[in-house]
Amino acid sequence: MAVYPVTHPLIRHKVTMLRDPKTNSKDFRDIVTELSTFLAYEATKDLPLTNITINGWQGTPIDVQIVEEKDPSIVPVFRAGIGMQEGFLKVIPTARISYIGYYRDETTLQPKNYYAKLAEDVQERRNYILDPMLATGGTTSAVCTLLREAGVKDIKVLCILAAPEGIRRVAEDHPDVDIIPAVIDSHLNERGYIIPGLGDAGDRLFGTR
Ligand code: URA
Numbered sequence: 001m002a003v004y005p006v007t008h009p010l011i012r013h014k015v016t017m018l019r020d021p022k023t024n025s026k027d028f029r030d031i032v033t034e035l036s037t038f039l040a041y042e043a044t045k046d047l048p049l050t051n052i053t054i055n056g057w058q059g060t061p062i063d064v065q066i067v068e069e070k071d072p073s074i075v076p077v078f079r080a081g082i083g084m085q086e087g088f089l090k091v092i093p094t095a096r097i098s099y100i101g102y103y104r105d106e107t108t109l110q111p112k113n114y115y116a117k118l119a120e121d122v123q124e125r126r127n128y129i130l131d132p133m134l135a136t137g138g139t140t141s142a143v144c145t146l147l148r149e150a151g152v153k154d155i156k157v158l159c160i161l162a163a164p165e166g167i168r169r170v171a172e173d174h175p176d177v178d179i180i181p182a183v184i185d186s187h188l189n190e191r192g193y194i195i196p197g198l199g200d201a202g203d204r205l206f207g208t209r
Contacts, residue, residue: 001171003162003179006042011035015160015183019198025207029083032132032160032205035182036087039158043128043180044072044091072126073098073119077143080202084130084158098122100146102139111142123151132201134162134181135192137169144174160201161185163194 014031017023023031049065056062071094076085078101089095096119102111119125129143134157144155155177157170162181165188170177185194193199203209 001175001177001179003167003171003181003184004042005162005181005184006038008038011038011182015198018160018204019196021199023204025205028204032083032201033087033090035160036084036130036158037090038087039084039160039180039182040088040091040128043156043158043178047126070121070125071095072128073122075100075127075129075143075147077102077129077131077139078115080132080205081130083201083205084132084160088128088130088158095128096120096122096125098127100143102142111139113142113146116146118147118150122147123153125152126154127152127156129155129157131157132160132205133194133197134159134166134170134179135188135194136163137166137173140166140170141173144170144177148174156180161194161197163188 014035017031047067050068051063052066053061053063072092073096074088075098076082098118101115102113105112127147131140134140140157147155157177157179160182162184167179170179185197187195189195
């Protein structure tokens with residue numbers, strides 16, 4: 001597994017804006033969209049290029065390159081992952097969308113899947129899991145397992161903040177999955193919140209509490 005934190009100063013700046021409790025939901029959503037666009041660029045920089053020949057502006061053949069892949073599938077994890085969808089789609093507008101939902105079983109404390117509608121031929125596509133907060137890693141690991149069971153080979157996780165605990169969990173359970181966090185934070189508190197973090201990303205995005 002590889003972790004690719006994005007080191008650009010604008011990423012730091014925008015994450016700082018998200019951490020500020022004075023940032024309202026509309027601005028929070030806009031910033032998450034911008035950050036998701038950056039993350040999508042980073043996550044797709046290994047796409048293979050195919051050489052082709054086209055007729056250029058002078059009417060003569062020129063050798064150029066294109067990305068000739070089946071459209072990827074993005075996997076926004078309910079609820080907060082929805083906030084990252086638009087930003088990713090600015091980079092690859094034709095991406096398929098595989099929605100997945102989990103809740104936490106109050107008895108076992110394990111993530112339980114309640115919704116999954118995967119893209120057609122999902123196993124032939126690159127899959128990008130979108131979830132702004134990689135906290136304990138329990139849900140992300142479960143999403144990876146679900147995708148693996150569907151035959152998916154290529155999985156990357158895009159998140160705004162990651163806790164070291166979550167990175168370790170995904171690395172142990174799914175060593176071949178890459179993680180692209182905007183920022184890696186310090187640790188989790190006793191309630192599973194990322195510290196320093198930004199609070200509940202779903203509530204901040206959608207104005208709930
Ligand atoms: N989910 C959130 O929204 N925030 C956290 O800090 C951890 C998980």
